[in-house]
Amino acid sequence: MPTEGVDRRDFLISTGAAAGIVILGGGVMMASDGAWAMTLSRLKPQQGATLIRMARDLYAYDAIDDGPYAKIVEALDAEAAKDDKTLALLTEGVKRLDDAAGGNYAGEDEAKRLAALKANAGSPFFQKVQGSMINGFYNDHDVWAKLGYEGSSAEKGGYIHRGFDDIAWLPKS
Amino acid sequence: MAKYDLKDDSVVVVIGSGAGGGTLSNELCQKGVNVVLLEAGKRTEIQDFVNDEWASFLQLAWLDPRTTSGNWRVAKDFPTLPAWTCKTVGGTTTHWAGASLRFQEHEFRTKTVYGSIPGANLLDWPLTLAELAPYYAKAEDKMGVTRTNDIPGLPGNNNFKIMEYGAGKVGYKTVHTGRMAINSRERDGRGSCQQIGFCFQGCKSGAKWSTLYTEIPKAEATGRLDLRPESHVIKIVHDDAGKVSGVVYVDASGATQEQKARAICVGCNSIESPRLLLNSESAKYPDGLANSSGMVGRNYMRHTTGSVYSIFPKPVHMYRGTTMAGIVQDEAALDTRRGFAGGYELETLSLGLPFMAAFLEPGAWGREYAAALGSYANMAGMWIVGEDMPQANNRVTLNKGVKDRYGMPVPNVHYDDHENDIKMREHAYKRGAEIHQAAGAVQVFHTPPYPSTHNLGTNRMSENPKDGVVNKWGQSHDIKNLFVSDGSQFTTGGAENPTLTIVTLAIRQADYIADQMSKKEI
Numbered sequence A: 001m002p003t004e005g006v007d008r009r010d011f012l013i014s015t016g017a018a019a020g021i022v023i024l025g026g027g028v029m030m031a032s033d034g035a036w037a038m039t040l041s042r043l044k045p046q047q048g049a050t051l052i053r054m055a056r057d058l059y060a061y062d063a064i065d066d067g068p069y070a071k072i073v074e075a076l077d078a079e080a081a082k083d084d085k086t087l088a089l090l091t092e093g094v095k096r097l098d099d100a101a102g103g104n105y106a107g108e109d110e111a112k113r114l115a116a117l118k119a120n121a122g123s124p125f126f127q128k129v130q131g132s133m134i135n136g137f138y139n140d141h142d143v144w145a146k147l148g149y150e151g152s153s154a155e156k157g158g159y160i161h162r163g164f165d166d167i168a169w170l171p172k173s
Numbered sequence B: 001m002a003k004y005d006l007k008d009d010s011v012v013v014v015i016g017s018g019a020g021g022g023t024l025s026n027e028l029c030q031k032g033v034n035v036v037l038l039e040a041g042k043r044t045e046i047q048d049f050v051n052d053e054w055a056s057f058l059q060l061a062w063l064d065p066r067t068t069s070g071n072w073r074v075a076k077d078f079p080t081l082p083a084w085t086c087k088t089v090g091g092t093t094t095h096w097a098g099a100s101l102r103f104q105e106h107e108f109r110t111k112t113v114y115g116s117i118p119g120a121n122l123l124d125w126p127l128t129l130a131e132l133a134p135y136y137a138k139a140e141d142k143m144g145v146t147r148t149n150d151i152p153g154l155p156g157n158n159n160f161k162i163m164e165y166g167a168g169k170v171g172y173k174t175v176h177t178g179r180m181a182i183n184s185r186e187r188d189g190r191g192s193c194q195q196i197g198f199c200f201q202g203c204k205s206g207a208k209w210s211t212l213y214t215e216i217p218k219a220e221a222t223g224r225l226d227l228r229p230e231s232h233v234i235k236i237v238h239d240d241a242g243k244v245s246g247v248v249y250v251d252a253s254g255a256t257q258e259q260k261a262r263a264i265c266v267g268c269n270s271i272e273s274p275r276l277l278l279n280s281e282s283a284k285y286p287d288g289l290a291n292s293s294g295m296v297g298r299n300y301m302r303h304t305t306g307s308v309y310s311i312f313p314k315p316v317h318m319y320r321g322t323t324m325a326g327i328v329q330d331e332a333a334l335d336t337r338r339g340f341a342g343g344y345e346l347e348t349l350s351l352g353l354p355f356m357a358a359f360l361e362p363g364a365w366g367r368e369y370a371a372a373l374g375s376y377a378n379m380a381g382m383w384i385v386g387e388d389m390p391q392a393n394n395r396v397t398l399n400k401g402v403k404d405r406y407g408m409p410v411p412n413v414h415y416d417d418h419e420n421d422i423k424m425r426e427h428a429y430k431r432g433a434e435i436h437q438a439a440g441a442v443q444v445f446h447t448p449p450y451p452s453t454h455n456l457g458t459n460r461m462s463e464n465p466k467d468g469v470v471n472k473w474g475q476s477h478d479i480k481n482l483f484v485s486d487g488s489q490f491t492t493g494g495a496e497n498p499t500l501t502i503v504t505l506a507i508r509q510a511d512y513i514a515d516q517m518s519k520k521e522i
């Protein structure tokens, strides 16, 4: 099943983050430094790796590890598990992206990957992943913390005593 | 709380509990009129609100299917979401920001003042500012608008300070923290603004006026209001004489009901109101109710909007504090030397990171866009709100190919930008950018319009029944016990955020309806 086409032994894929991705058996993938792990039920690990790399290329932050990107891919996989159309969209889309990059998208350099992305931009597959990133990645509290958004404030009493008007660098007029 | 019988034909039925319908219901109840208020959405209270953009959108926004067409950018970016409105008790006054400005005198007479503009279907209102002024005063008092009734302005947040500084450098003079229906101090049993920063998600402190926790409980306290949440009206019906006699709605259990009525007031916001009138077609009214002029659904306006977001070298934290308490008014006056008719306001605006990702530049991706969002903490923002031209073909029609869950055709919203709108937007982008640059912005974005938050004009007021749908009381020209009570009455849009005027018209309409009822005219 999930390990189909992949050796059962562990191996490492680089997605540009400091830590690589280790593929374990049973659809489990994790960061080589153990920072995160995800489980794929329908997508193959190599497909998952391509998607993580693609997600990062769409909205790249060097300061963010693969974890939040992997969450998006995991959610796509969960959707694919419930809906064959989504599975087909993702499988075919990943194949086209890999093909456009010469076979293995995740393994190519940035220039090649960007060219492959541009060739696929606007396709339903591309829009699907892009939409998941916009609506999911930027709605992830870990990402908020990294990008400087403080989130819910009512339970902290708002900002009335917490800096709503604390700008100090602006000249006085 | 009152409970009226479905067959009770002495009640006034109000449809929609937002700015227009919620206010009208309360005003009628205060005058001793019995009201059934039908609201499609649930009753969600302050304690249920969430400081989370997507979660709040799913909780309160109108998500029923809609379609789009036309050359406006929204049709491309958000083809199934032409507008951001709410479906909940309180309507869009739960999500609104509170900016409350009166129209300018000339904005009631644009046909006369602007003259003939090709492609624009301008018309003078059958009303003047002088006639409305006493009602504006009542509305400002009711809503607790800052800088009126001796209510102090709100304190400026960081986003405002950037605007104020830059606007000063550019030479603008009328710059302040706005006229906001947000308590700057305790008033009317509600506390003062805690600078929570989620005004668009429902105010957790209740400082911001919303019919949900002002007009509606006040109406309930009279014992005359029968509020029925989760009651979606699908059709207005009439008697043989042609007067409206009741409404057909689907209740919370999914059962279809018919409520009889003496008079019916439609306050469903400017997409659903014309849709309901059109969906109420009958053998007697084959083009829909109140539509002998053919104007129902036409002249859809949404304001010439757009946003300017800029990145500064140091943190701004624009999302802290009131979302829209900041305004530059110098461009609101008429000055055709700028190359366009009408004027615009510049108002502070912030979005949280989730919405910013979706709206800053819809469809964008890649390192540069990611880097811009990565500078979120250093961003400041402002919104352009200017008068757009009414055009006969900008309109809400029934899309008979797409049905909602009740089997009713959904509304299609068609909008083409007028040349005047485009010129105004370009001008405003430029001026907005100058303000931010004067305050040190290193990168400026011209963000395209969001789904429409201001929806206007689709049942417009006119002196002559041939030119519009309702008279100066919001009463249908064709059917005298049928009223329109929301922003769809607007003859033209003005440069100002519309809600204060919607509330003003509702207060005035309540006087008229009560008077007509006592005279047995309706």
Ligand SMILES: Cc1cc2nc3c(=O)[nH]c(=O)nc-3n(C[C@H](O)[C@H](O)[C@H](O)COP(=O)(O)OP(=O)(O)OC[C@H]3O[C@@H](n4cnc5c(N)ncnc54)[C@H](O)[C@@H]3O)c2cc1C
Binding pocket: B015, B016, B017, B018, B019, B020, B021, B022, B038, B039, B040, B041, B084, B085, B086, B087, B088, B089, B090, B091, B092, B093, B095, B096, B097, B098, B099, B100, B200, B231, B232, B233, B234, B267, B268, B269, B270, B272, B273, B276, B324, B453, B454, B455, B485, B486, B487, B488, B497, B498, B499, B500, B502
């Ligand atoms: C994010 C945001 C910010 C805004 N900020 C401002 C601002 O600062 N200043 C300003 O002036 N305006 C602002 N607005 C606009 C303001 O919210 C609207 O102008 C105002 O609420 C419109 O009032 P209304 O009565 O026409 O409609 P709404 O307030 O939208 O109420 C309509 C009600 O009718 C109900 N309804 C619709 N169809 C049916 C049906 N068939 N059966 C039963 N019920 C139905 C809906 O569920 C809804 O509750 C903002 C809007 C948004 C979205």
Ligand code: SF4
Binding pocket: A158, B182, B192, B193, B194, B195, B196, B197, B198, B199, B200, B202, B203, B204, B205, B206, B207, B208, B321, B322, B323
């Ligand atoms: S900033 Fe003020 S008005 Fe806005 S949500 Fe918070 S308390 Fe309410």
